[in-house]
Amino acid sequence: MMNLATVISSVELGVIYALMALGVFISFRTLNMPDLTVDGSFVLGAAVSAVLCTAGHPIMGIVLALAAGALAGGVTALLHTWLKIQPILSGILTMLALYSVNLKVMSNRANIPLLNQKTIFSLPEWVPGSDYAALAVSSMVLLAVMLLLYLFLKTKAGLVLRATGDNEQMVRALGVSTDLTKFIGLVLANALVALSGALIAQYQSFADVGMGIGMVIIGLASVIIGEAVFGTANLLRRLMAVILGAILYRLVIAFALELGMPPTDLKLISAVIVCAALSIPAVKEKFSVLRNKISAARGSKEVSL
Amino acid sequence: MLRINEISKTFDRGSVNEKRALHRISLSLDEGEFVTVIGGNGAGKSTLINCIAGIHQVDTGSIILDGMDITFSPEYKRSRMIGRVFQDPLLGTAFDMTIAENLAIAWAKGKSHGLTAGITRADLALFRERLALLDLGLEERINQKVKLLSGGERQALTLLMATMARPKLLLLDEHTASLDPAIAKKVLYLTSKFVSEEKLTTIMITHNMKAALEYGSRTIMMHEGEIILDLAGEERAEMTVERLIKYFESRSGTRLENDRLLLA
Numbered sequence: 001m002m003n004l005a006t007v008i009s010s011v012e013l014g015v016i017y018a019l020m021a022l023g024v025f026i027s028f029r030t031l032n033m034p035d036l037t038v039d040g041s042f043v044l045g046a047a048v049s050a051v052l053c054t055a056g057h058p059i060m061g062i063v064l065a066l067a068a069g070a071l072a073g074g075v076t077a078l079l080h081t082w083l084k085i086q087p088i089l090s091g092i093l094t095m096l097a098l099y100s101v102n103l104k105v106m107s108n109r110a111n112i113p114l115l116n117q118k119t120i121f122s123l124p125e126w127v128p129g130s131d132y133a134a135l136a137v138s139s140m141v142l143l144a145v146m147l148l149l150y151l152f153l154k155t156k157a158g159l160v161l162r163a164t165g166d167n168e169q170m171v172r173a174l175g176v177s178t179d180l181t182k183f184i185g186l187v188l189a190n191a192l193v194a195l196s197g198a199l200i201a202q203y204q205s206f207a208d209v210g211m212g213i214g215m216v217i218i219g220l221a222s223v224i225i226g227e228a229v230f231g232t233a234n235l236l237r238r239l240m241a242v243i244l245g246a247i248l249y250r251l252v253i254a255f256a257l258e259l260g261m262p263p264t265d266l267k268l269i270s271a272v273i274v275c276a277a278l279s280i281p282a283v284k285e286k287f288s289v290l291r292n293k294i295s296a297a298r299g300s301k302e303v304s305l
Numbered sequence: 306m307l308r309i310n311e312i313s314k315t316f317d318r319g320s321v322n323e324k325r326a327l328h329r330i331s332l333s334l335d336e337g338e339f340v341t342v343i344g345g346n347g348a349g350k351s352t353l354i355n356c357i358a359g360i361h362q363v364d365t366g367s368i369i370l371d372g373m374d375i376t377f378s379p380e381y382k383r384s385r386m387i388g389r390v391f392q393d394p395l396l397g398t399a400f401d402m403t404i405a406e407n408l409a410i411a412w413a414k415g416k417s418h419g420l421t422a423g424i425t426r427a428d429l430a431l432f433r434e435r436l437a438l439l440d441l442g443l444e445e446r447i448n449q450k451v452k453l454l455s456g457g458e459r460q461a462l463t464l465l466m467a468t469m470a471r472p473k474l475l476l477l478d479e480h481t482a483s484l485d486p487a488i489a490k491k492v493l494y495l496t497s498k499f500v501s502e503e504k505l506t507t508i509m510i511t512h513n514m515k516a517a518l519e520y521g522s523r524t525i526m527m528h529e530g531e532i533i534l535d536l537a538g539e540e541r542a543e544m545t546v547e548r549l550i551k552y553f554e555s556r557s558g559t560r561l562e563n564d565r566l567l568l569a
Contacts, residue, residue, distance in 0.1 A: 152420070156413050159406055159423045166399035173358075173397070174466070175385035175414045 002251075002258050008135065010254040014247030015138045016203060017218065019145060020196035021226075021246040022239065024219030026189040029238075030153070032165035033080075035186060036091035036216055038193050040098030041072040043212035045194025047105040050112040050207035058120045062198045069194020072098060073186035081179035102209055110209045112201075119202035138199060145192065146239050152188075153235055161185050193219075214267045217274050222246035224277040249273075306506045307334040307357070307474055312366030314352055314530075326352040328530040329366070334474075337504040339497075341517040343549075344527035345557070350510045353527070354476045357508070359383045371473045385415040388467030388505075390460065390480040397463030400452040404443060404462065407451055408432045411466035435465055439495060457488030461495060468499045475500065477509040493520065514546045528557045 002010075020042060027035035045065035052061030072094055079090035106112055121134045152158045163171050164181040171178050193215070201207040226245020232238050256269060314327040326349045334340060342350050355361045357368060359380035367376045375383045391397055398407050409424045412432075429447065436444035439461045443454075451459060460480060467475060477496065481489035497520050500507050511517050517524050524541055526534035526549075533556045536544055 154423050155420045156409065156418045156423050157420055159402070159410050160418045162402060162406075163399040163410055166401050167396065169391075169396050170399055171410070172381045173384050173389045174410050175381055176410075176418050177379070177381045 002254060006254050006258065007251070008132075010250040011247055012135050012138060012203070013200075014250035015135065015142050015243075016196055016199045017222065017250065018142055018196075018243040018246035019199070020193045020215065021219045021222035021242050022145065022149060023189040023192035023196070024216060025223050025239070025242045026149075026185055026192070028220060029223065030162050030165050031182060031185040031189075033087045033182065033186070034091070035073075035076060035189060036088060037072055037076045037094045037098070037186070037190055038091075038216040038219060039212040039214070040095035040102065041069045041190040041193045041212075042197035042200075042215045043102045043207070043209060044068050044072055044098055044105065045197030046201035046207040046211060047102045047112070047197075047209075048194070049198030049201045050114055051105060051107075053114050053117045053119055053202060054112065056118060058118055058202060061202070062120065062195065065194045065198030066191050069197075070187045070191040072194070073188070073190030074183060076190070077179075077183040077186040081182055099209070106207065106209065112207045114202065114205040114207075117205070119205070120199075121203060134203060138203070141195075141199065142243065145195070146243065149192075150236060150239055157184070214270055217267075217270050218249065219246075221270055221274045221277065222249045224274065225249055225252075228277065228280075306336040306338070306371055307332070308369040309333070309357070310367045310369070312356060312363040312368065314349075314356055314361060314363050318364075325530050327356065327363070330530070330532060331366075332525070332532065334506050334508070336506055338523060339500055339505075339507040339521035340509070340523045340525060341521045342508060342510045342525050342527060343512075343514055343517045345553075347529075348527040349530040350527050351478055352530075354478050354508060354510060357474070358387055358389055358476055386473040388470070388472035388475045390463050390467050390475075390477050392479040392482050394456040394459040394463070394483065397466065398451045398459055401450060403448050403450055404436070404454075405429060405432055405447045407462065408435070408466060408469070411469055414470040435469060436462075438498075439465060441491075455488070457484045457492060460484060460488075460492050464492065464495055464499065468503060468505065471503055471505075473506065475505045475507040477507065479510050479512055482512055496520070514549055518544055518546065518549070526553060526556075528553070533557070 020038070024038060027033050027038075045068065048065040048068045049058075049061040052058065052064060076090045076094040079085045079093060080087050085093070103110070121137055153162065160171060160176050161181050161184065164178050164185070168178045171181065197212070200211070222245040223242050224245070225248055226241035226243070227238070229248065230237065230241035230244050232241065252273075253266060253269070257263060261269070309330060309332045311329045311331050312327055313329055316322070316324045316326055330349075330353060342353070344350050352361065356363050359375070359378065363376065367374060369375070370383070370386055375386075399410075405424055405428075409428060409432075410418070412428065433444040433447060436447065441458055441461055443458060443462065446453075451462070454462065464480070480496075481492050484492060493516060496509070499505070507521070509521065518541065523535070523537040524544075525532050525536070534552060
């Protein structure tokens with residue numbers, strides 16, 4: 001069984017990654033758009049955060065990371081809405097460009113260590129000496145973000161954003177530019193992703209140019225796991241499900257590592273989890289067809305008897 | 306209210322699929338006028354409506370609505386003055402949102418879709434009142450998702466959403482064509498009720514010649530991208546479905562291949 005320290009650190013990671021999962025929720029679920037910018041904007045957030053940490057401004061690092069992520073989301077949105085590039089390709093293009101941008105931000109280093117640097121988790125104001133300082137800080141950020149997001153999605157602008165993912169034609173017929181709603185959605189989504197990256201960098205005390213690989217899949221896995229386990233009854237429930245899904249995902253990974261799985265297999269496991277979750281409806285369908293076939297075969301036998 | 310001057314639209318110009326959909330169409334509607342549009346497949350009826358709505362850009366000509374030249378304004382902007390109901394009941398509503406949420410977006414049309422409360426208590430009371438007008442019991446299901454509604458119920462809801470913000474122009478593109486006859490009749494009845502109560506300037510495409518003569522105050526017939534008949538007043542009052550079909554066949558030189566047009 002996992003010991004308490006492992007559980008706590010998994011929950012800590014889960015809480016921070018939940019911000020990224022909320023971003024993925026906005027693009028994939030609310031806008032119904034497969035936004036792959038995430039892999040790049042996560043690192044962008046981490047890079048900005050780390051650079052400003054080494055300059056002694058951890059909080060400014062978080063704020064600017066948020067802005068940088070928003071910018072990245074905006075670029076993807078404009079590629080899609082102005083230049084009519086497919087959404088998935090728009091995201092990939094931004095992600096690719098961000099790889100170079102991220103290296104530039106990190107002054108062409110692949111890695112920035114933050115050992116012995118002041119971070120928001122080590123600032124003296126925060127519950128000094130407590131084991132739960134990191135958890136308290138990130139939980140507060142997460143709760144604030146969730147609340148704001150919830151309130152936003154309940155406004156008229158939020159309703160229109162959700163409707164855009166459902167039915168673009170209807171949104172335009174009701175007088176709202178879907179180019180604008182997509183822009184707002186992707187800006188918001190990638191701001192959250194970058195915020196998550198920024199916190200992870202300070203939490204783990206390093207930023208690495210490769211730390212975003214597969215991030216969108218991890219986010220998607222969190223969303224899917226959350227929805228499957230905690231349900232989608234209403235908006236608040238959905239947001240909570242995403243957060244709990246992100247935490248659960250970390251616990252599953254920690255458990256797998258505990259069982260002796262090499263850390264290099266993590267991406268493989270993530271891919272398998274998402275595959276499994278996405279294929280559930282298709283597998284269910286196949287089973288029910290099979291059942292019908294069997295019962296039909298039985299039925300015809302009975303008739304012939 | 307609406308003035309269309311010689312608009313033309315050709316799809317896939319220069320390719321083997323080139324299709325002349327509208328050819329120098331001019332049409333004027335007075336305020337409160339209710340025009341029904343008939344014609345065979347490919348006559349350009351839907352293209353006409355889509356050009357007015359801004360889904361398609363016209364090649365030449367101009368469109369003036371309520372004194373404003375909207376020829377080049379983007380679809381979402383002109384939608385603030387135009388209400389629309391589509392043929393496909395799936396297109397008019399957001400299926401994964403509740404009836405109240407759909408109405409809230411429609412109600413905010415032309416006002417603001419900003420950071421104000423999505424649905425207030427007063428809104429809900431208003432929505433219930435409006436839904437009751439449909440006489441489908443939807444006011445009791447206001448917090449249900451639209452995907453739980455039947456096609457007819459959705460179309461009635463879309464009609465309500467299209468008219469509740471009092472548009473300058475209402476465009477209906479065969480909005481009862483995919484409904485079963487009983488509910489289609491109901492939606493048509495609601496259409497004429499809302500249009501006459503709010504005195505909405507309306508263009509309604511229909512495949513049903515009887516309905517075309519029964520509803521509205523004017524009927525136009527289209528063929529190959531042109532208006533070949535424009536009926537109003539006494540001439541229209543004396544028109545019958547049979548004579549309309551004969552006229553169509555003599556003018557177009559084709560027989561109506563499709564009895565969808567004839568069925569009442």
